[in-house]
Amino acid sequence: MKNTLSFLKQLINTAGLSGYEASARRLVEEAWRPLTDELRVSRLGSLYGLKRGCGSSSQQKTPSVLLAAHIDAIGLMVTTQVGEFLHVIKIGGLDPRVLPGQAVVVHGREEIPGLLVQPPDHLLPSRLKNQPVPIEYLLVDTGLSERALRKLVRTGDVISFAQAPLEMGEMYIAGHSLDDRAAVAALTEMLQLLQRRLHYWDVWTVATVQEEETMSGARTAAFELQPTIAVAIDVTFAKGGNDGSQYRLFPLGEGITIGWGANIHPLIHKQLKECAEEWEIPYKVEPIPHRSGTDAWAMQTARAGIPTAIIGIPLRYMHTVVEMVSLKDIQRASRLLAEWITQLEVDVMEKLAWDEG
């Protein structure tokens, strides 16, 4: 768990915004290299790791499972420079109310630390007095002069959050981009567990790109790798301090979730549940009535359709720079995946029949 904490801290200390994931991917590559048999980068920038199953030597095509966790992060992009200030637009879903006062890094010709600010009321249209300030009025101040800034930054440069990871005791960590790098850490832990296991199936761990924008990483990975089954590991909503009367929330640090709904193949759901019961891994069923908002949504309809499932790691304050997650829950996700994969038999697919069949 100590390793996971330091790996995760490293991961969320790097930018890797949607479409610009290289810095985060390099860290994952380093971690996965000793744990996988093959490692390659896709055309769009996703990282594919293959851990071969012992069924690989048999005559028939080895079944494979694709486990997807996204490495991209939400953030901002420069729209224009006015004087010594930058205007920005968001990348991914951001509540503009959490933005003023954040430390950021502008990824221009070099990395420039800055501050995202809200101008004082008297310099804004009067209707905004005491109201949340829309993102088009927010500015980035780098402390540099207009001239110096013009040399280093141009329209389209990405801006990441600079909130340092916060260790909250030994079991909890807070910071930005834990959505979904907490799941990347879970996959890494799972690969470590699988080193001492026998499994028939080939296992593709995939660090997907652009989940927060178009899900193109997961979509193309499912096409290219043609897995027998695909699972998205993503964060889900944990009850925080100010969520009001929201009911659709899970307790933090008390177990993972196993998704249920149109995006999930019922029999894989059942398998995962039974596996969690057998190994006494605490979990809750997460009803996902329609669009899941995870990589599973894009993977399910790749090629002629792929059976998919979703594992959720509860996380407080999603899409803020102070997301909070429990290392225990990360460990539970990795454990469940490792046990399930170890139990996967060669002929699982033949049993994946619908009730009516």
Place this chain on the structure above:
Amino acid sequence: MKEENLTPAKSSLRIGKPQLKLLEQLCNACGVSGAEGEVRSIVLEQLKPSLGKSPLWDKNPSVDVMGNLIAHIPAKEQPSVKVMLAAHLDEVGFMLTKDENEGFFRFDVIGGIDKRLMVGKAVWVGKEHIAGVIGAKPIHLASEGELERSIAVEDLRIDVSPENKSKVNVGDRATFAAPFQQLGDSLRAKALDDRLGVAALIELLKQSYPHLELFGAFTVQEEIGLRGAAAAAYACSPQVAIVLDCTPAYDLPHWEVDRGKVEETVYYNTQLGKGAAIYVADGGMISDPRLVRHFIQIAEEQGIPYQIRQAGGGGTDGGAIHLQHEGIPTIAVSVPARYLHTPYSLARISDWQSVLSLVHAALMKLTPELLTEER
């Protein structure tokens, strides 16, 4: 000019690495109004080695009942002027007010913080700087129109995680967790208001002004009503007071988006990079015109960058000091900084240098005659 540059007093007043290091230490310390101890102990540590004895009290510097730290340096020559220099130790922040279990705490705000700036921030709680966060409801779960409404403080919580819930207590103070960083020629940190003044005052007290009896007052509770300074000024009873503070720079673009253009910003209060900000009048005090003239004259003579802070609301410890006893001629000089009372503020090193140089030069030339001029 040449001679001036060679005097050791002036050259030793350059802001260099040690001064920036001290400022970093001061800014990263937490000293919310009423709980300034952590900052006070840094100041104490700094002053102890250089400060001699005072005939006024056993221990110099002394700490009064409110928590003000006052250093006293008697004059070595006569005639002398009795001068009080003041900078406030405290900063705006929070107090935990109710434990709601699982690591969630209700809190109240201490000092003027825009309620729109709290959500989604990290905080340091208590003496141990336990990490906490003021979270936001995920955007995915927001209801129709919710993002267009600002969030009341009553609806926010400080969350220290289930594991650390018993490491903090109701009554603990908290500040934004906003570590100091140098950005080129600028500084980004919390509490630059007024640690810039505190650090400058520490430097000034290490200089020698034989013609002055000097009181260096590091005051408490400025942010909740200039309360420490009132008591300190009574105790020091100076002939002249100089307040070192930090004042907002509103030198940002003025958006008239409805008309699709940027207007010139007329009410900027002060501007970054334009030098030390001399107060003429603010919400609490009209600066003594003799002192204003003296400071401007010195700045002009010595080529020290300065600007006049635009008159208007807001104020400094001067508002309380000038009312003490029969009245104390007072002036305030500030380092301009943007985004005060938010998680991070931003200032230029050059402006800080200007304040330090200007106050030093003004003290060197301060004579009793100045006070005999007609006000």
